[in-house]
Amino acid sequence: MFRKFYPKRLADSSYTINYEKLYQEGYRGILFDIDNTLVEHGADATERAVELFARLKKIGFQTCLISNNSDERVKRFNKDIGTNYIHKANKPSRKNYIKAVEIMGTSIHNTVFVGDQLFTDVFGANRIGMMTYLVKPIHPKEEIQIVLKRKLERIVLYFYRRDVAKGKIKQE
Template identity: 55%
Template sequence: MNKLFPKLYKKDIYDIDYKDLYSRGFRAILFDIDNTLTTHGSKADRSNINFFKSLRDIGFKTCLISNNKEKRVSPFAKMVSSPYIYKANKPSKKGYLKAINILNVTKEQTLFVGDQIFTDIWGANNAGIYSILVDPISPKEEIQIVLKRYLERIVLFFYKIKEEKRKKR
C-alpha cells in the first residue's frame, strides 16, 4: 500500500512550496498534464506559461510525462517550454527514468506531480522519485478514470490515517 501513498498531498500545483523543495535539494520537476496542469485536452494558457517560467526562475528543470499521444503533449510542452515524454506508459518507471536522463539529474533531485494514484504516484514511487499528489482539476473524466477514482478514495482514506499518526509522533 505504501507504493500508492504520495510523499506529499496538496490541493493543486499552486499549493506546493517550490522554493522549499528547491532548498531541500530538488532540481527537477516532472509533471503529468491532464487534470494536473490543465483540464483534459486543454491547451496551455497564460497561467501555465507563467507557472513554468516561475519554476525556471527558482532554478528548476521540468519535463512533462504523459500517457497521451504526441499530438496532445507536444503543443502543450512547446507552449510552456518544457521537454516531454508522450505514451509514457505510466505507471511503468521507464518514462520517469527517461525524464531524469533528459534533464541530467538524479532520482534524489527529482520530484513528480500528478493527480492519479494508480498511474502517477505509483509510477513515481516505483521509480524512486519523490511523489506529490494533487486533486484533479475537473471531475469530467473518461469512464475508466472515474472508476479508478473510487479506489483512490480508499487509498487516500488510509493515507490520511497514516499521516495523522505520523503527525502525532
C-alpha cells in the first residue's frame, strides 16, 4: 500500500549524495526540488547551492529545478545558478517530470529526482519510474500543510525501513 511512496534511496542531504558515483552508474540528469531540499523554505540560492550546480555541470550532469512555487520564487532562487527550471509544476502530477526530462535531453531511466517530501516529490517521480532520493529537510520550520504531511511521512518511512530490514524491498 505504501510502496508507491517509497524512495529508491535515502540521503541526509542533497549535498551529501555521491554524484560522481551516480554518473558512473549511468545517470545523466538530476531534477531538484528547491525548498527544504536545497535551501530553507523561501531562501535564495546559497553559495553552497551555487557550488553544487557548478560541480554537477563539471561532472557532466544536466539539471533542472522542478517546483510547485511561483515563477518569481524559482527565478529568484535560480538567478545565480542558471539552470533549467519548471515552476508551478503541480507535483506529484507526471506531466512536468516528463517535461523536465525532455528539457534536459535525458530519459526517465537516466535521470534522478532529489526532494524532501514523499507525497509530492518522491511519489511524482515514482509514478513515472524515475530513480528517487529522499533527503532530510534542511530546516524544521515549514508551512502548516507540510507539517501535517510530515506526520504521515513518518508512518510511511517506518514501513519503508521495516521492509528494507526484512529484505522485502531492496534499496537501489
